[in-house]
Amino acid sequence: MVDTTPLLGEPLALDLVNTRPLGADLLATTEQLADWLARQSERHPDLALDRPTAADLTAVHEVRDHITAALDALMHGTPPPADALRALTAAQSAAPATRRLHWDGTAVVATPHRDAPPAARLSAVLAEAAADLLTGPALARIKRCEADDCVLLFLPAHPKRRWCSPDRCGNRVRVARYYRKHKE
Structure with missing residues (x-):
């Protein structure tokens, strides 16, 4: 059974890719996108958006697809698709950030x-978060969850971490291993 709660806490680009676990899309509706953006806006205030539209959902899906394609290729030791990189660059160019200066009193x-x-x-x-991930040193440390029925990605804080979440896959794998061991 697929957990329908998005896994949060990884770099933003990984959190986005992880909204599509095996057999599900956790950002299938504008309501789900609104919930995900609200949760992410605590760490990323620039993602705050009250009422996402279908156009917003489509844009997020497109970026997610390009990030996924680039990460899949890189994790398999092949160059990322040029069209994915061009699309991520275009997404950044469509809304460049300008730093507005103001005095906060001090x-x-x-x-x-x-x-x-x-x-x-x-x-x-989202494309900028992908650019940071794809060009940074963390890229080499990304792992895929070792649970048989999980495709989520994570950056391990500890080198022995094997699962996307100890509460999700880690516990499920340990329980299955216990039952196999005691059934024999």
């Missing part, structure tokens, strides 16, 4: 701002 503060429709802003933020 210091000058720079706040990123994007002048674009919500779908373009969402795509740009």
Whole structure:
């Protein structure tokens, strides 16, 4: 059975890819997207969006597909598809961030701002997160969950971590191993 709660806490690009576990799409509706964005906006305030539209959902799906294609290729030791990289670059270009300067009472503060429709802003933020992940040192540490029926990706904080979540797959695998061992 697929857990329908999105796994959060990984880098943003991985959290997005992980919204499509085996056999499900956890961002199939605008309501699910609104919930995911609300949860993510605690860590990524630039993702706050009250009422996502179908256009926003389509834009997020497109970015997710391109990130997935690039990560799948890289994790298999092959170059990422050029069209995926071009699409992620285009998404960033459609809503570039401008740092607006203002005085907060004690210091000058720079706040990123994007002048674009919500779908373009969402795509740009997610594509930038993908660019950071795909070009950073963390890329080499990404692992796929070792549970047989899980495809989620994660960055292990500990080198011995084997599952996307100890509460999800880790516990399920340990319980199955216990029952196999005691059934013999």
